[in-house]
Amino acid sequence: MPLAFTALLVLVSFVDRVQEHSVLVWSFWGSAAALLAWQGWIFVRMKDVLDGQAFAVVLRPQHYLQATLQIAVFVYWGWYWRPVYDYAWLLAAQFVFAYSFSILLAWARHRPYILGFGPFPIVLSTNLFLWFRDDWFYLQFLMIAIGFLGKEFVRWNREGRRVHIFNPSAFSLGLFSVILIAMNASDLTWGLEIATTLTLAPRIYMFLFLIGLIAMYSFSITLVAGSAAVVLFAWSWLYTTMIGVPFFVDSEIPTAVFLGLHLLVTDPSTSPRTPIGKTIFGILYGVGVIVLFWGLEVIGVPTFYDKLLAVPLLNLSVQWIDHLAHSIRSSSTWQRIKLDWTPATANLLHMSAWITFFALMTVTGRTDGRHTGDSVPFWQEACEEGRRNACDRLTQLQYAYCADNSGWACNELGRHLQEGRIVDHDPDLAMGYFARACELRFQPGCLNVLEPERRVTARPRPIDFRVLLREGGASLADFSEQELYERACEHGWEFACEAMVSRSP
């Protein structure tokens, strides 16, 4: 069977998507060669051991159900961000690789392979958060392999059983994240794009919430996901109230974090099993994301690693959390308030509380829909007022909008770089942004190319508004000018409000 999977991997390497890039082809062939060599070694050295061993078929719902939910996310997200669908063959190749690798790993460890859907959630969960670019795709195979190796070798005794410590995908994601951060090599991956394009799918929070309910009902993960979400929502509210600007730029919880707390952190075998333990685990995940987001931002590292780095640390803390949960459960206070619900009843009650909480967050505009942080004028004003991180957030937004071809945003970035007040003075880079603005037909950009010291500016044009007002979604290509000005007014662009007044009969 591993040979068949290896042959399939080679076969997939002949599809157009792979053939169009030589490194991809070599990544596939190199991985296949490694698998083949391993098979040869097992055949020669371990033939007697293998004799009589083969497979044990076990279909676990937590594997195929979780995989189904993850595939649903890929399908929905990919409908609005096509690189996901373009990636389908590469994802399929990872399944093939994962099966072959895990079979060989089991045999090398002198035991039969448990055939089921186990590799699916590992591969899908890894790919929901990090892909290597085509030039580096062999590292994607390595990442999958590391996940299985971590599951196989990094184990401890827990509750009398020898079990793996780390969530396999979170282990490899965490490990690769640390290495990528240390080597300042985040651009080798699609990590940033993945973290920011989930919002292109409309009502993504509602979608994730609904599929999360299925996972919650099936695997009793409500307390983990719910408590993490409550911590993050509460922190966002508190921070905004105290500082005056949102903590997570343009959301109360970044969509990728919301995805992570439903489908990454909730692996039942690497998280606590008691209600108290799950609650602590979820709370710590929320706190971990907040601390990591802040820390990564401070050291100038892309913040999309926040949700990835927290999980392995929490996995390592599980035994401590178990002890803490046990202490709490044994305390006299807990014994007094303890409710004798069955686990199923308790889970339904937890889900009810979560549904109520999410509904409250939704009706108060804290999930899908417009967010204060989507408004460029908000950040401009906050920056002028000297609010914490506001100028950094403003330039981050303008960078994103410039990359989306807003000439206005490129010109503003150039002005900041030329002025050197809210970012470091860099006339060469400023000229690059002015040139980009000019190429996008934003006239002040052209004038600034000629005389950068003038730092000419003007209002965004309707074509800029199609990007500036998209609120994390797709470009507003089908909006009329009137609709654009209405939305611009709602975002705080005063001239747009005046233009609407002057246009009204």
Place this chain on the structure above:
Amino acid sequence: MREHRVQQPKESAGRSPRQLAAIVFLAALVLAASMWAHRDSSSAVGPIQAEVVLPPASSSGDLSGFRSEAWLLPDDERLGFVEIPAGPFQMGSDPTLDGEAFDNERWMHTGGPAMVELGAYFIGRYPVTVAQFRAFVEETGHRVDPEALVGPLDHPVVMVTWPDAIAYARWLESTLRQWPDTPETLARHLDAGWTITLPTEAQWEKAARGDDGRIYPWGNEPRRDRANFQGPGTTPVGAFPCPECLYPVSDMSGNVWEWTRTPFLPGPYDRNASGEPDLNADALWVMRGGSFGDPPANVRAAIRGGADPGASRPFIGFRLVLTEP
């Protein structure tokens, strides 16, 4: 397929840290090795800083007459810069004399041409060539459409945007300011604060037709032996001699349209306008001269076109001026 009893692998509690370390080390090693192996092929982040890989240069093109040690600039005493003396010239078209004149060549308030006074300046004898532009890209890593770099080396560079043209001009000015062998005339003017940039459309037009109001650089009739128009593609710069031209500049008619540093307005000049373009309108910049593919009417010295500054087209190039700021 048979089901078997699953054997627990033999493990000891003390092995996990070592195994964890081994896996971490393995991953780090492979990642580090990969990055080292590919250290020259990684692409930079963002839309501005992408690295440039030069396509192979075309082997065709005669580079005699250009100085290899001077960034392939023309081999003459001023590196190809021709002086245009100060004085007035007739700008725009007089429809009574030029039946081909388009509306946007007519002076806005008189409906005809007008006299425009210009100070002295120097203008490139030829449009900037592929070889010259390649030298710039090789030296600076400036990101450009690769198609700009693949033409015959002595042809005018095309597929360059307006900011590309400005970037080349800025680089050449900086280079000549620092070069000890910069010809004395150029060095003196640069020291006096003159700048190398694109010509205004007035500077371009005066260099093309002089001060006597002629329709083409050589006279009032189109001549196929004087310019590259209605042809299949670009030709080497200076391939069409023009003894009748008032100034020793080539390719002012045809071959490639040339960027200028004048924002496009409906007429050549508007005395009542501030000179500043409408900042809220989409940018258009003037290009002059017509190209190899145009009919005779479009290679007249007064012809004006407005182009998207981000457009890189196979019929748009540029030449430079040395002028007072």
